[in-house]
Amino acid sequence: MSVHIGAQKGEIAETILLPGDPLRAKWIAETFFEDPKCFNEVRGMFGYTGTYQGKRVSTMGTGMGVPSISIYANELITEFGVKNLIRVGSAGSYQKDVKIRDVVLAMAASSNSGVNESRFGGANYAPTADFGLFMKAVEAARAKNIKIKAGNVLSSDVFYEDTKEAYKKWSEFGVLCVEMEAAGLYTVAAKHKVNALAILTISDSLVTGESTTSKERETTFKNMIEIALELA
Ligand SMILES: O=P(O)(O)O[C@H]1O[C@H](CO)[C@@H](O)[C@H]1O
Ligand SMILES: O=c1cc[nH]c(=O)[nH]1
Numbered sequence: 698m699s700v701h702i703g704a705q706k707g708e709i710a711e712t713i714l715l716p717g718d719p720l721r722a723k724w725i726a727e728t729f730f731e732d733p734k735c736f737n738e739v740r741g742m743f744g745y746t747g748t749y750q751g752k753r754v755s756t757m758g759t760g761m762g763v764p765s766i767s768i769y770a771n772e773l774i775t776e777f778g779v780k781n782l783i784r785v786g787s788a789g790s791y792q793k794d795v796k797i798r799d800v801v802l803a804m805a806a807s808s809n810s811g812v813n814e815s816r817f818g819g820a821n822y823a824p825t826a827d828f829g830l831f832m833k834a835v836e837a838a839r840a841k842n843i844k845i846k847a848g849n850v851l852s853s854d855v856f857y858e859d860t861k862e863a864y865k866k867w868s869e870f871g872v873l874c875v876e877m878e879a880a881g882l883y884t885v886a887a888k889h890k891v892n893a894l895a896i897l898t899i900s901d902s903l904v905t906g907e908s909t910t911s912k913e914r915e916t917t918f919k920n921m922i923e924i925a926l927e928l929a
Contacts, residue, residue: 699776701768702744702757704736710746710755712781712929713773714922715766717878719743719758721785724916726756729926742769754929759784763810763852763881770885770893781830782893783925784882787900787914788850788874791864795846795873795899797907800921802826802834802847803895806880807872810854813884824852824883827892830928834894837927843920848873850897852880864903874899894928896921 698704716722723743726733730747737744737757744757757773759766766784773779788801795801806824813822831847838845849872856877858864864875879895886893898918901908909917 699772701739701742702737702772702777703739704744704777706777708734708736708746709744709773709777709779710753710929711779712754713779713783714754714756714925715759715769715782715784715882716756717759717761717766717786718915720915722756722758725785725922729922730754749926749929752929754926759878762854762877763808763812766878767812767881767885770882774885774889774891780891781928782882782886782891783830783928784879784893784895785918785921785925786876786878786895786897787918788876788897790874790899790902790904791851791868791872792874793904797899797902797909798918799899800838800843800845800924801850801873801897801899802831802845803850803879803897804831804847805849806852806883806895807849807867808852808880810852810880812881822884824880824887826883826894827886830892830894833928834896834924837924841923843924846873850879850895851875853877875903896925
């Protein structure tokens with residue numbers, strides 16, 4: 698057991714799918730895993746291990762934001778030997794041609810989080826996806842005929858911006874969408890020399906104002922999960 702994860706050693710697979718929402722983790726386990734076993738209920742952050750097409754795989758919620766995912770990623774890697782950390786998250790579109798339910802692979806994660814700024818003494822570190830996982834995800838999406846977009850995303854500390862225009866600077870510089878954790882995950886994975894990738898589904902659009910419900914965010918983003926499970 699670690700401070701925030703109530704599992705025994707060996708109960709978590711080398712590959713784990715990480716939604717922010719612990720109920721999405723429960724849904725992933727119940728929908729896709731054979732024989733899922735719950736390994737964590739600490740803080741309601743449900744975690745499960747099962748098999749998918751004969752391969753052992755886990756899923757667990759991370760909570761929202763860079764600090765929260767950084768805590769879980771640290772413990773998963775250093776206490777439980779996890780090697781492949783795949784975030785499966787929702788995101789808000791910053792571009793006209795990035796539409797609701799599109800799947801986005803985060804090649805890099807820009808951020809306004811202060812975590813890396815303080816870690817690197819004010820310099821700009823560029824958190825990036827693992828190339829091997831990224832290529833596997835591209836191939837899995839092609840094989841399943843799932844269209845993907847890939848590029849730079851924003852990991853923001855702010856969900857409710859003060860103005861409706863705040864996204865436009867990032868949009869102008871090609872950032873595809875906003876979420877809240879990828880930059881933290883990529884940085885912790887890099888530090889510990891393990892692999893990370895964020896696969897995102899567009900849940901709402903800052904451009905058009907369209908949105909999905911919280912239930913849809915919890916239980917209907919199947920395409921990204923099917924891609925992520927091929928990486929186990
Ligand atoms: O759907 P999840 O994985 O939680 O991801 C997105 O949703 C949350 C905000 O609603 C943030 O965690 C953001 O990154
Ligand atoms: O972090 C997020 C996730 C979805 N939509 C947003 O606007 N922000």
